[in-house]
């Protein structure tokens with residue numbers, strides 16, 4: 552039985568650039584994440600001297616890649 556219509560997103564990962572589940576990744580390396588990969592919620596992004604720090608309201612701070 553095929554899982555028709557069931558999109559197999561790896562670990563339900565959302566794109567950090569647009570929050571979409573179907574997007575593989577539209578962010579560039581130097582771009583800060585804007586959406587939580589776990590829930591797709593918009594992140595709070597703060598600029599730091601070392602780069603960016605993104606934080607999800609539900610999942611806390613994301614580790615910078």
Ligand SMILES: [Zn+2]
Nearest residue numbers: 566569574577
């Ligand atoms: Zn995307």
Ligand SMILES: [Zn+2]
Nearest residue numbers: 587590607610
């Ligand atoms: Zn989250």
